[in-house]
Amino acid sequence: MSVLDNTTTILASGVRLTVPLAFAACGEYLAQRAGAMNISVEAMMLGAAFTSIATASATGSATTGLAVGVVTGLVIGFVHGNLSHRAQINTFVVGLVLNALVLGLTSYLITTQQFASHQVGVLSIPLLKDIPLIGQALFSGRWPAYLLILLVPLTWWLVDRSRWGLELRAVGENPQAADVTGIKVGVRRRQALLWCGALAGLGGAYLAVGEVGSFNQNMTAGRGYIVIAAVIFGAWRLGRTLLGCLVFGLSDAMRLALPALGVTLNAQLLVAAPYLLALLAMLLFATQHREPAALGRPFQRGST
Amino acid sequence: MRAAPTMAPDDLGRRVLAHLRPGRDGWLTTSLTIVLVAVALGVSALLLTLTGASPSASLSAIWTGSLANTTGWTTTLLNAAPLLLVAVGAAICASAGTFNIGQEGQVLIGGLFGAWVGLRLALPGPMLVVVVMAAAAVGGGLWAALSALMYRFRGVNVVVSTLLMTFLAIQLVTFAVSTPWLQESAQGSSGIADAQSNPLPADALLGGLGQYPSMQLNAGLFLALVAAVGVALVLSRSRWGFRVRMVGLNPLTAKHTGVRVAALGGFTLALSGAFAGLAGGLLLASPVSPNRLQAGLSDNVGWDGLLVALVARNRPLIAIPVSFGFAVLRAGGDFLSATGVPYYLVDIVKALLVLAFVAPPLLVGLLRGRRGATPPTPFPLPAVPTKMKAAV
Amino acid sequence: ADNAATAPKATPGASGGSDSGSGSGLKGPDVNGDGKVVIGVLSPGDINDRGYYQSFVDSADAFAKEKGWTVVKRGSVPPSDALTAARALCQQQVDLVALGASELKTAIPASEEPVCAKSAWYVPMQGNIDQTPRIVLSTDDPNQSMLVAGYATGLKMKAAGHTKAGFITGLKADFSVAASTAFLAGIREVVPKATLTTTYTGDFNDSAKAKEATQAQLSQGVKVIYPYLGGATDASANLANAGGALTLTPGTDRCDSNSPKFDISVMFSPGDYFRAALEEFARHNLKMGTTRVWQLGVDPYPTVKICDGQGDEDQQLAEFIKKIGSKEIDPAAEVKRLG
């Protein structure tokens, strides 16, 4: 096969690996801009992956599965938000506990049921899909992948242009000041977590009913943490965050494709690449890496 | 010469009790805790019933596995020691205002260093175990020190970097045990080596009293308890501890009074890594363990230890009973899953119980907040260190 | 299945020979004499993976059902937790502790401890385990089954004129490297200039990555794909099916499966060995301190089956298997020569 074909294949594979990350990264990005360091993305993705397949299997409709996956993410976001931004339980405790809880629940539930394989359909865009190099990667995916075309600008608009997003950013930078301006800090953060839950849920569900078509134990395999690494890699900007996802997706695709192209490499350390890249990005571009000033800090009215 | 400071025991006792005595909202909190624990247990019971297991039998299995007999006690105490070490470390750097969440990785790296030294160094007798434990502490410490350096010189958020470093550590150890670095030696031509190290030589193991399954106590528990009490004393009573607390509460004032804030902050982070590393050494060198480095060596001890510290609100003495409670759950959970209950359910029960214990004080605060009084003190998340003005 | 012929045999590679027979003698089902028989199973993998790990508990379950025994099973036990888990099993008064795979060998020291004094032990082995008087080891030579899997694959490839095969697995570890080497050697027995692409996804359960690896191999014209995986096996095999590639099973007989479809069943599943051991256990005949070596071509397992053999494929395969059984072919040497 020609170099061009190989590149096309790797690109397509990279894009497929990127899409679930990109969905979740949009959500996590928004949550972190609101100051909510949400480490339960993994739970959101895994939970959604499970329910989407379970639903698809029960109803026979992968699309319904996808929708239920989104709802699952929302529910987890709701729980996380209320525990850590209403009841003020340390957000890391909540995240760790939720991750354990969802991993436990899905691993357990999968033992009680066998699910049929279900996958949403491919949507190829005529003409465009024949563009050399990128056509196959970008224009012949499973249909929900095209939702990114909608959701990325929407996330950008929400954060950077909408009033809600302005308030979110205020909450992420200086919750005390936002509070006296009349912004309900806890409410905004909980809403951000809902958005994050919905998108991470979509990402997880897409992984299950979009990419793979089935569920197996711990199938997200740490993608939630990779998503966090992507937001950090992206210096809390949406474009770069998505670029991070793409870099991680493509590097995985390369890693998985190179042996087939006759290049041998030890993949083990490459598994760690996203974390290493995120750290390196922070080290090298320290000055541009301005995290939301209140990232990960609880807000308490009256404390400064 | 100055007279040795009188450590008024009554004074110490009073302080300890002050921590334990229910405060203004104590009774409400206590009753809410009871209710929530009951709810958690109820939900767990429901799940158990769904799997066809009997809740009461499960409860009694947890009891049997953790407290009912000497074997249970031994298992519980074995579980408690590394958790306590991790939690004590977390408390140190939290006192200095730094939030380390990378203990899981630091535990692993501790294990890596310990295994490396234990397997490569031919030292006589008891020297070896000391060196192994020291190497483990150094390993965990260095790993955390990397985060401290990244913060110091490039302002990289410590929470973020310690989290990322955890995943690096996991991959590093996975790599180490499947390459000549530390992989076990394969026997014979077709003998296939697993992804783990050779067992440590007997000299590298911690000594203990008694033989499992009768009561077995080893140096690890002793070490952890000494660490907890020692760190509690050092933090509250020593000059060094005073400086650490100052750095945690107001780094600028601390700097003004002559504290090397950046150095001390970084050092406490490294120290907390060292405690986590020591926990890794303990997991490795405990006489009642496989004594091999494996990718799963840490087995969530880092995460659980962090939870212990958070539940104990970063107070080393409180961490003793809390780590014990977690250990009961771990030991009892192991036993429960040996009765045929899926281990995942045990994880679920554990998670629910943690929430049930953590939530009440905050819920009480929330209720009070509703009624217009001073809002609750937030869960003591020490300030995520931001770039401290131009001053540091 | 009566395989006693090969039973007491030195551990391959175990230094100093084995103490076979010097153990604590025959063990019957109710070892601890409490009036019931409980089998405790610890598995390192997902016991619902519809493959390798599940087969082990499935055999235990099926056999126990026949006999009215109880099975206590725990999956996904990390090797670091094996020792504790085994002790907990012993405390449950199980009569037989069975480890699902040799990764859990760190549990073996428990067999020497007083907690487990009243339990028999069954341990599958892939080398590197010392025989002790308190355990029965069960082993096969992965070279044999993988070589034959390769041979069967080679037959298919030769018929279709393919030369490219693919092997997809999770972590790069001794066992996975050895398996792929032997697999290639087997293919080359038939198709000398065949090549094998081995991809390590980094995770036996990451279905999405397994699929991408599969896709990459398919796009390079690979016509045989061996998903040597755990939870991700089906995802990879399904895609290979769609891409028109032949597939093999990692351990169990799945010739009946339709989705995914497998062309060659490579059967070295611990469940099959375990079932045989359980039969001996039921007959009070399981001898601690011994090693049961499973020979391809001699014992019913391990073995390899072509799901729909064309022409004389089945016969050629049978002959090859027989030659291995009769030691006419030395798998280790073949692997060295061709792998």
Place this chain on the structure above:
Amino acid sequence: MTPTTSAVPILELRGITKSYGSVTACDAVDLRVEAGEIHGLLGENGAGKSSLMKVLLGLVRRDTGTVLVRGEEVALDSPQEAAELGIGMVHQHFSLINGLTVWENVALGDTGKVNKQAVCDGIAEVSARYGLPVDPEARVDALSAGERQRVEVVKCLRRDPQILILDEPTSVLTQAESQELFAVLDRVVANEGRAVILISHKLAEIAQATDRVTVLRKGRVAFRAVTSDTTPQLLARQMVGREVSLGEEGAALGLLPVQQTRAGHDGAHDRQQAVLRLAGLTVVQGGVEVLGSVDLTVGAGEIVGLYGVEGNGQSILGDVLAGLVAPTEGTIEVAGNRVDVTRPGALSKAGLGIVPEDRHHSGVVLDMSVAENLTMKSLDEVSGRFLLRRRATLARARRLADEFNIVTPSLDAPVRSLSGGNQQRVVLARELSGDTRVLVAAQPTHGLDVGAIEDMYARLRRAADEGVGVLLISTELEEVMALASWIAVISSGRISGALPVSEATPERLGMLVGGEAA
């Protein structure tokens, strides 16, 4: 300008009570504000002014009492509700958000779509109408204190509030800036019939700018009057609840014209006995020279005032002297010995004490006890080699607390629980304890009430009398004139001139502040 006393006041508070736990911040407070007036609200620290305003803004919920806006009873459960009723507030502590731009900050708290153009237009319009120039595109973290205050006011005014509350708006402003602000406020009430509530500790400002005044004492209304019927003395007495010696102390409250100060110190400027000598002190931050070659000498027993407008390098000089920032160039000598400022705590070891500009920031550790705060600089004296000695700590703290009249429930109480004045005394006591040769007092009376200021002045004087050299960094002209014997003026990070107080006049100093030679 006369307040129009209409039948229905624009705002009326009746019996507002608000407690925080056991503290009653507001106790049955009644307040009536008419349209078209500037209403002064006075009170000591902790009198309940901010709390009352927070109730009014819906930030805290009142326990009892009613609020009437234009005669109608309102609930006021949220800031939005307050905003809808036309109540806007400029907060005591800045409420701008650093990571955002000016226009984004201004747009915060609005409702509906974010329309940048509309917001910028609004800003431009308000800016033009009131003479408050701001750059809508600037990021807030790049603004000076004065500019931020302007943004706050613009933000508030753009909402077109009928009732505008300003909580100590002038504490960070220069006199000129304050005057500008009052001019704006005059326009706000005079032409547009709005009401303004102005909170301040500075009696002169209240006297100058307000139409009527209400004094709170310990959460209760102690006094209310038409401003023109009162005198600053009367107001001060009502605030504190006792007679205040409004001598020079009054100066800091902006009460009195500047008096020429006491002889004694004037001229007794012994350059031989310099206890603090700064030579060529330069600080460059981010490529900008924030402190340029500062030379300054303070002799034993004298008070040198460093006067200048906020934002001209005083803060950074304070940080250098507190050991928080290392100078890029230059030397510091304390009591004749050159100090290696890179060593932490070297300055304080050499005998330099400092009362920092922002005590919460770098003066005290709020969550440590009074005793710990008092002894944290002299650990050697209260500890062995390794362990702290509790008895020694308490004994030393007790002595200092008595000496400095620190009012605290207990020495083990966290400093957080002390009033601002007492917190400041803790800092002063600690910094003067031990072998202190120089005391740097940066804005030592910021935010303190009359009584506390009185006490602070007395202590600074006493310290000087005992031979300590005092460097008083202040933005209050009257304060410097009242205390110092020499006045140096800092402008744009450089010393633009120094003169003995006898030669100092507001005009000459004003020229130096402007960077001109006088």
